[in-house]
Amino acid sequence: MQTLTVGLAERSYPIYIGSDLLGCAELLLPHLPHKRAAVVTNTTVAPLYLDPLRATLQAHGVNMIPIILPDGEQHKNAETLGLIYDALLSHRCERNTPLIALGGGVIGDMTGYAAATYLRGVPFIQIPTTLLAQVDSSVGGKTGINHPLGKNMIGAFYQPQVVLADITTLNTLSDQELRAGIAEVIKYGLIRDLSFFEWLEQNMEKLLARDADALQYAITRSCQNKAEVVAADERENGERALLNLGHTFGHAIETGMGYGAWLHGEAVAAGTIMAADLSCRLGWLSKEDTDRIRGLFERAGLPVIAPALGVEKYLQLMGLDKKVVGGKIRFVLLKSIGCAVISGDVQPELLRQTLVANSAHG
Amino acid sequence: MQTLTVGLAERSYPIYIGSDLLGCAELLLPHLPHKRAAVVTNTTVAPLYLDPLRATLQAHGVNMIPIILPDGEQHKNAETLGLIYDALLSHRCERNTPLIALGGGVIGDMTGYAAATYLRGVPFIQIPTTLLAQVDSSVGGKTGINHPLGKNMIGAFYQPQVVLADITTLNTLSDQELRAGIAEVIKYGLIRDLSFFEWLEQNMEKLLARDADALQYAITRSCQNKAEVVAADERENGERALLNLGHTFGHAIETGMGYGAWLHGEAVAAGTIMAADLSCRLGWLSKEDTDRIRGLFERAGLPVIAPALGVEKYLQLMGLDKKVVGGKIRFVLLKSIGCAVISGDVQPELLRQTLVANSAHG
Numbered sequence: 001m002q003t004l005t006v007g008l009a010e011r012s013y014p015i016y017i018g019s020d021l022l023g024c025a026e027l028l029l030p031h032l033p034h035k036r037a038a039v040v041t042n043t044t045v046a047p048l049y050l051d052p053l054r055a056t057l058q059a060h061g062v063n064m065i066p067i068i069l070p071d072g073e074q075h076k077n078a079e080t081l082g083l084i085y086d087a088l089l090s091h092r093c094e095r096n097t098p099l100i101a102l103g104g105g106v107i108g109d110m111t112g113y114a115a116a117t118y119l120r121g122v123p124f125i126q127i128p129t130t131l132l133a134q135v136d137s138s139v140g141g142k143t144g145i146n147h148p149l150g151k152n153m154i155g156a157f158y159q160p161q162v163v164l165a166d167i168t169t170l171n172t173l174s175d176q177e178l179r180a181g182i183a184e185v186i187k188y189g190l191i192r193d194l195s196f197f198e199w200l201e202q203n204m205e206k207l208l209a210r211d212a213d214a215l216q217y218a219i220t221r222s223c224q225n226k227a228e229v230v231a232a233d234e235r236e237n238g239e240r241a242l243l244n245l246g247h248t249f250g251h252a253i254e255t256g257m258g259y260g261a262w263l264h265g266e267a268v269a270a271g272t273i274m275a276a277d278l279s280c281r282l283g284w285l286s287k288e289d290t291d292r293i294r295g296l297f298e299r300a301g302l303p304v305i306a307p308a309l310g311v312e313k314y315l316q317l318m319g320l321d322k323k324v325v326g327g328k329i330r331f332v333l334l335k336s337i338g339c340a341v342i343s344g345d346v347q348p349e350l351l352r353q354t355l356v357a358n359s360a361h362g
Numbered sequence: 363m364q365t366l367t368v369g370l371a372e373r374s375y376p377i378y379i380g381s382d383l384l385g386c387a388e389l390l391l392p393h394l395p396h397k398r399a400a401v402v403t404n405t406t407v408a409p410l411y412l413d414p415l416r417a418t419l420q421a422h423g424v425n426m427i428p429i430i431l432p433d434g435e436q437h438k439n440a441e442t443l444g445l446i447y448d449a450l451l452s453h454r455c456e457r458n459t460p461l462i463a464l465g466g467g468v469i470g471d472m473t474g475y476a477a478a479t480y481l482r483g484v485p486f487i488q489i490p491t492t493l494l495a496q497v498d499s500s501v502g503g504k505t506g507i508n509h510p511l512g513k514n515m516i517g518a519f520y521q522p523q524v525v526l527a528d529i530t531t532l533n534t535l536s537d538q539e540l541r542a543g544i545a546e547v548i549k550y551g552l553i554r555d556l557s558f559f560e561w562l563e564q565n566m567e568k569l570l571a572r573d574a575d576a577l578q579y580a581i582t583r584s585c586q587n588k589a590e591v592v593a594a595d596e597r598e599n600g601e602r603a604l605l606n607l608g609h610t611f612g613h614a615i616e617t618g619m620g621y622g623a624w625l626h627g628e629a630v631a632a633g634t635i636m637a638a639d640l641s642c643r644l645g646w647l648s649k650e651d652t653d654r655i656r657g658l659f660e661r662a663g664l665p666v667i668a669p670a671l672g673v674e675k676y677l678q679l680m681g682l683d684k685k686v687v688g689g690k691i692r693f694v695l696l697k698s699i700g701c702a703v704i705s706g707d708v709q710p711e712l713l714r715q716t717l718v719a720n721s722a723h724g
Contacts, residue, residue: 078440078444082440085509085515085516086511089509089511089512089515090511092681116518117479117506117516117517117518118515118516119515119517120504120506120517120518120519120597121518121519121597142482144479144482147447147451149448149451149452150451152482153447153451153480153481154447154479154480155479155481155482156478156479156482156483156518157482157483235482235483319454
């Protein structure tokens, strides 16, 4: 098992990464002094991991209140959030009752937001069960829900007390979900860690085969990168925005296709190809490195062509993206593999060329 | 004009209290560097004060996006909150676009919560236009909405950048609203400021006649008391809970009658009488002081008898109150006028006696 710490002064917290952590009561119990917790999960994860977690907790006298939500990004909205509040209130959960998120990024984001806002804030614990959630959404305190007009438009920065990334839970993940997580893993190499990118080029087949050692290494190194960025810039006033590589395009794909049609990681993959292509058109990234990036995403089985929404629709969808300052879209782009920058100075014509060249034509 | 500071380190902010502040652009402009602001108000306040505020802002090149909500506590819910989000998104408001709350406590609480959660947090400015909001809800950073199962159950701690308490706006307040605000003013005297309570006994008629000097003094002294409490305990881990004197009973009245049937200040008045009565039954507060408290509320024209909900209904409603720890109701009670304490040790029989003695019988 690996242990990392996200250093945020009085809001610092540990991330544990390893196998069979759902059975490790000693990692959870220090955070459950009142012997009661609400566990938020979904209809897919509940049959797999709710009973094991319940058994671990009950063996130490902790009473669990299960809250089981419908599965899918299309349910990451105010209505489903209301189901969490309803359950917490009907069970009379109090200010000291922790919420445990047991599931992927959607469960983590919604549970974290419920924890941030129920009774103006209750303790929060993350047990991510997808690769994407383990390397990205469960670390860093971004919580929230979608709005019909944009993804993650409603939310809060709210840090968990502890994160348990149990690699064993990845064995039940579909290949598609595993690949979607790898998209975010590749991202860390691209924005700030060339040698990790090279490691991924050498070990992609092991990751796809779910080799436990390779997974533990990739998750740990991803979380290290994210923890460093978040510790330096918790509220995304600067460097943290680099983590959004591929996300401006990716969110447009997700919103344009309807939440849930594309997995977040898939949209980020196609979006990252667009960001690399635009960086190349700006003369920053070499053609060779652009192809190298595309090659790694292809080997991971991820989409490298965005869906056929049409250029105007893409531009409109990006106009509503959160990462807009003073009416200009700010892109995360690449100077090289391992070095991302933010730029608001992109000629509209280059952007159009990128959108045309990297999306399907229906 | 009086100026106070709420001392919360990097979240400290000024409160300005005086006449005709809506025309004082110099108080607002430092907080509007991007020349754009969304103003959230309601159908009652908009015809009175939206145009004056717009004129002040426009004269300095600040573009205002008005968001006008239905008026009343019954609209302080997720649905109305959604109207704010919808407007912010359709106007493409960005992370640096401040939200200005122009109205009473409901507008302030909802706008603050929208500011805390839109794009994970945008700047927030309070312009309270009721006495209640000026002395209570606009200071201290509590924001939120109601849930059908309880008041203020969903929310966040989120501090404004500045508060403008314009006494001139109180001239259009109904007598009933003015009195509801006075209930919270009296509360500050009761919990921690005996000499202010005595000042109120001597100046109640001036306040009811809306004497500007008396109002400015009462608002300033109330805000001073609140600012001291909040600076010492922003997140209500201790002393801040004393500000809830009368609120455990009061919230039960509001929830039991349906939001909006009783004004918050009216419910707090009847609830404070219950708290004083219970303190008296516990042998803490003298009968003489209990009568003195009731007398001042009566002189302010406030209800001193709670509605006829029945004892069992009151107990049930209080069981869902946020101020519950370990299944016990914690009451804010009085040791004397000017000295409040928190106690979880109230014999159920005394509580029943208080509920019977101080509520109407239908």
